[in-house]
Amino acid sequence: MDGQKEQLWLEPAGDGVYSTACIPFRTYGPALGDRVCLSENDEVSEAVERSSHRVLRIMLLTPTPDPGRLVETTDRIRAEISAAGLLSERSGDRHVAVDIPADRDPSDPYAAVKREAAADRAFWEWADAMPFSTGS
Known part of the structure; x- marks a missing residue:
């Protein structure tokens, strides 16, 4: 992601350390x-x-010109995330980031995302697929 930066919300944790919020x-x-x-x-x-958290990132795709498909895919994935009691954030209408704490079972949302990916309606990755780097 050369040249791109992301604004992160941080909370002071003391001694010059911040917690990702x-x-x-x-x-x-x-x-x-x-x-x-x-x-x-x-x-x-x-x-x-x-922390003991991981991030599951999802990019929703529209394989056909039918925008209703995107809504259906979004609704299915959101329902699974909600049923699992997981936090998520959206960026636009196609990007979803899901917080997965170590003490939660992400099996159902993960399976839903994998089904959507198999049908070419989504792409997903774990945010820790690569280690953090400052790029310098």
Whole structure:
């Protein structure tokens, strides 16, 4: 994701450390509750402590010109996320980031996303598929 930056919501945790207070959409590595340090430019410079959370990222696709399909896919995935009691955030009408705490079973939402991907209606990845890097 060269050249792209993501704004993360952070909460002060003391001693120059901040806790991630949102579900990252585009940055590899961080998850809700991770502790990070900032550079002099107020950019995340290092991950200090990982939380027990992971992020499942979903990009919804429209394989046909029918916009109703996108709504149906979105509704199916949102229903599974809600039934599992998981937090999620949306970016536009096609991107969903799901917070997966270690003590929660993501089997049903994960299976729903995999079904949608098999039908070419979604693409998914784990946000920790690559470690966090400042890119420098």
